[in-house]
Amino acid sequence: MKFNKHIRNMDHDNLRKPATSKTSLINKGFYQQMNWGKLKTEQNLASQNVVVNVPLPVIYRNNTSQTVWDLNRYSFLLQEQTPDTVHPKLWEQGKLNLHSGLFKVTENIYQVRGFDLANISVVKGKTGWIVIDCLTSQETAAAALQLLKEYFGSFPISAIIFSHSHTDHYGGILGILQSEKTVKVYAPKDFMKSVIQENITAGVAMSRRSAYMYGEPLPRDNKGQIDDGIGKTVSTGRVTLIRNVQEILPNDHEPYVEKIIDGMKIQFQLTPNTEAPAEMNMYFPSEKSLCIAENCTATLHNIYTLRGAQVRDPVAWAAYLQQAIDLFGDSLTSIFGVHNWPRFGNKYCIDYMEKQRDMYQYINDQTLRLINQGYTLEEVGRMIKLPESLSDEWYNSSFYGTVNHNSKAVYQKYMGWYNGNPIDLNKLLPEESARKYVEYMGGEDTVLEKAKKSYQDGEYQWVAEVTKQVIFSDPNNKKAKLLCADALEQLGYIAESGPWRNEYLMGAQELRFGKTLIPISTITNEVLDVIPLKDILYLLSIRVDGIKAGNFDYKINFVIPDRKEKAATEIKRGIFRYLKSELINGAAVTVTMWKDRLYELVTTNNLINHSITIIQGDKNKWESFLAALDKIDPNFNIMTPKE
Template sequence: MTQGPRNPIESVVSSHQKLLDELPFDDTTDFEDAKRGLIATADSCVIRNEDGGVVWDNDSYAFVSGQAPESVNPSLWRQSTLTSMQGLYEVIPDLVYQVRGFDASNLTLIEGDQGVIAVDPLVSAETAAAALDLYREHRGQRPVTAVIYTHCHADHYGGVKGVTTQEDVDAGRCAVFAPEKFVEHLVTEWVYAGGAMARRISYMYGTVLDRGPQGQVGVGLGQTNSTGAITLINPTIEITETGQEHTVDGLRIVFQLAPGTEAPAEMHFYLPDHQALCVAENATHTQHNLLTLRGAEVRDAHAWAHYVQEMIDMFGRTAETIFSPHHWPMWGNERIVEFLSLQRDLYAYMHDQTLRLLNKGYTGIEIAEMMTLPPALEKAWHTRGYYGSVSHNVKAIYQRYMGWFDGNPAHLWQHPPEEQGKRYVEYMGGSAAVLERARKSFDDGDLRWVAEVVSHVVFAEPDNTEAKELLADALEQLGYGAENGTWRNIYLAGAYELRRGNFGTPVSSRSADTLAQLTPPQIFDALAVQIDGPRSWDDVIKLDVVLPDADTTYRVLLRNGVLTHTAAPASTPADVTITVPANRLFAALTAADPTDAGAQISGDGSALARLAGYIDAPDPDFEIVMP
């Protein structure tokens, strides 16, 4: 089944017109800010890796201009028009510059006495290098004297080796700043659950969708993620408290920690001598995620609002410029304080009203349907739901406080989707009857119900072509209507797979550079979550891991299907011992032959082989829209 895409139906077109009438599309302030300070654009914003493969193509979004087509929500079209702009921009003369449109995030460059500080160096080394080249072409060959990671998501550190080298960092020529527990949280988010996240990212970002009015137009926070080499250099200086001040390449920088907000490890910083504030990803030109649709820890809306208020208290009286690793800057103290105040109110309102209503007995799904933002927040472009949304953020707040269970006993032990599907279809009179009714609902514009009901048919009868076609059509129309960029991509990606089959996982969360930075305990934990418990619970394996360069020996024990580790001296002999340099440990434990990774093995080699055989690697191509 390879039909589509189809044209938008009347109910979708009508909803777009309603939005055009309600929102202040005549307000062009964001466009003025986004264009301000443009120095130069790249002749072509197509970036390739060493093998010639394209890792970034901003030129493919050239179609995003002018009036919104009927197949794209006009508010999302406006946002994508802004986020698709590319080039080198002057934010503060002779001090702060940004390269925008070279990845999902911005590369901010702050000029110091001897060189330049690189802030949040994009997703990939290739795009970061290209962005730095554009800067140097117009501002000179300044060396990178420091890197600042504002938080622990890949689009804020992954391109670091495109702007500096491990050798320069080790030699002290380039410092790397990050909030405390940066690497710890990076590992728990991107390594432990990285396999599932990578698959879902391909839906969320519409990775394989065609770029065009009936395909991917952006994600609200930017256009998409680049697909080059994700690199990592560990921080050399951790920020451990708010108010911590460092002089970096002649510039005074005051840091503010904001843990548990957009990332579990996140910080803002201020240049007091220049009245310039970097807000990281906690105050951008969109409502952000409290639970990203790729999956992650639920973020704390209450803490988010608190840290924005603290930012106002610390810097709001003097800040004249505000900039972020996403979107475009703003200027003027009064505007900045109002912007931050509305962002604070956004997260505080959703948090407080969700708690008010859950304490009246409403569930997350019910509260999401009831929640309406105050008029001031509804009308502000930067609080619109292009990346996060009121709907899924409210459900996230409910989940944070109450968990997955809504209290209804009928929902405590439900059948899984395939079994539900079979029973629903049978109770509704068979698939033909369901589809007949669903087509009428489709014609009536009740797309949400069509998607829910027909999904049961697809899970009950995976080979039912008619059901897959109708479900794909419904998801496509829901995508056309979505103001949220990631919702659009998820709907359209689902339609794509229903029509063309599983597209797999085009991106990986497990870059070699990231894995090389793991500590031994993090490596053991990463392996522990891959152990097939039922297959291994009758086996006992005692493995000693000797790291001569670290002068440490770990006892790794498989018992009852659980892999544990300790550095305490063992009281019993090991079945097998592996001796390996610490920086080769991950490679040795995951290689078919550990000696190929420079390891030495003594004792019962079959025990090591048994252990390797119990590792159940993530499935990068698991089904989402199909059973």
């Protein structure tokens, strides 16, 4: 393989740039360090046991020409040359995640890969398929089901299992349950609680930040989005969910919960607070195969995910991987996950689990070592490196999570955001400090002239940091935005992590062209349909402006006829609180609305719509309550100060 030649353009305009000579040199260095033998192992694993090859599938929204999934956009990855605008290891991982179609794991276990960010796995039961995970979208899940039917013929769905509580594993369920609505659905303990906490309560902010992390709005080419390590990106179809999920509860007497589902014995190992708050591995003794959920992948995963979430527990993560080895290691002959590709052979599978286990434990322990020496969050992120005994494995590479931001997560977990220096205890707001920095440094023009020289010297991180000061001092300074965008772009070109690359390139794109609308939401009507009314009303609680409502003190009844639900609430001392699931006497106002109006109320800025709301009692108090609700901003600023 050779790197492409290019003509370098140093003008700071709104065009995407080629790699600079410094960037090209850095990526050539990464190329020369690659372990081609380890890559060959992954290439063999990713491509073997294909039953039906589906090259570069494209999936459309129902009865439209709008795509929700398009692997064909990544066909450029099939070229032989490695471009100098992509980290060479990420380029190769991107190729590995192009393998798509139906794959065999064991005689009775199969996977559909390449139809979404995640995999859908099926286990042949006595009367039908046991489905493990349902992808992100109704449309992609339906396409995967259609592929299964075309190959195996008509074979019903006998059960569904959610491995964990992230959207890319449950969102497509209505694409699987197209007609068989009575199928039992299993999930780990606290599944629904975790879905609400992670994907609903902070869903607006997470969706906005997910656009940066997964890079869906970016072009698909050598200068754009390549891969996310665990798969290409999230599909943009309809996210769905169902009620009546049966949660697997722990067994006080055994380290796993054994169930017979459609004639298939399954041993569920609950692994809470690992890759997700609610997660579980599944062992199939008759197949000698372990579904490792997302606790092992073909990459270092996230202790902290860049879209935003609670920090995960690397010690628990490592401990549950050891428990899986202890429970199933003597007999297993294959491991399959809910991303990437399976692994085979008892010794190899154990080695894989051990090295992933040690990677998370190592990051935790080394961060604590440095914490106790007085190093801060930013310092530990740069200081910790994996030893060769761990970093040498392709599957421990930073294609998704990175050692840098994961070690910072461990710092946050134990020490919080404060570094102990009182200067940083109550810092100036970014806009205020930016104006002072720029003034101290001689003004905007002086800063930018110096930054241009630093850019030519390849100091991209410094250029991004210093031009940010100009942007936050003067958001209309186009020259600063374009220079910052060019610096971020070069940082993206040398990032091994797909999400890091996406973050940098999304920042550059928005500085050049403005913000891009979020392509997907985790809070759909189908999801709200199965969320308890108490949790839906909580979406209003977190929109109340506490100062505006600080002196309010009255109760509001809600009646939702088509959900057959009622609720009593109160607004008092700036807090909107759910009281109970029945109406109460003495409420200042009772509002009756159909569920669609309720969903509109909690997810949009359309607060006043009397035509479909019946108001009984003090109308002014209801309108005062609505007036105290902040507007939702799903496209809030990231690269520039909040408007």
